[in-house]
Amino acid sequence: MKFSSKVRVRFLDIVIFGLAAALVVGTSLLVLNRQSGTRYVQMTGETGEWIAPLDKDAEYEIPGPLGITVVHIHDGKAAIEESPCKNKLCILAGAISEPNQWVACLPNKVFVRITSSSSKDDGGVDAGAY
Numbered sequence: 001m002k003f004s005s006k007v008r009v010r011f012l013d014i015v016i017f018g019l020a021a022a023l024v025v026g027t028s029l030l031v032l033n034r035q036s037g038t039r040y041v042q043m044t045g046e047t048g049e050w051i052a053p054l055d056k057d058a059e060y061e062i063p064g065p066l067g068i069t070v071v072h073i074h075d076g077k078a079a080i081e082e083s084p085c086k087n088k089l090c091i092l093a094g095a096i097s098e099p100n101q102w103v104a105c106l107p108n109k110v111f112v113r114i115t116s117s118s119s120k121d122d123g124g125v126d127a128g129a130y
Contacts (some may be wrong), residue, residue, distance in 0.1 A: 038117040041078045043071055045110050061115030071112055
């Protein structure tokens with residue numbers, strides 16, 4: 001086999017490269033714009049729903065059918081600190097801080113997600129996913 005060391009760049013190659021670069025830049029700008037706005041922690045349990053600002057440190061006790069699930073908000077992140085469930089996957093999931101991220105303690109029916117006041121934040125978990 002003989003390989004040619006000569007590479008020819010054609011007009012269509014330049015157009016495809018330009019479109020790919022524009023797509024990357026456009027996607028990056030959309031992601032950065034989506035992160036603006038005040039962020040809140042929305043916590044849903046068996047007896048109700050709580051909404052708290054993500055920028056103020058706090059601790060909430062959310063009741064569920066198995067007991068109390070503790071949600072800790074610290075340094076702009078929310079995490080489930082304690083839970084009465086057996087496997088503790090909700091604790092192992094770690095902290096969340098970006099809009100539409102969520103963590104749940106399914107055995108205790110506690111759902112925690114980050115929301116944003118930004119009008120650009122129209123996505124998220126719907127009733128079918130919950």
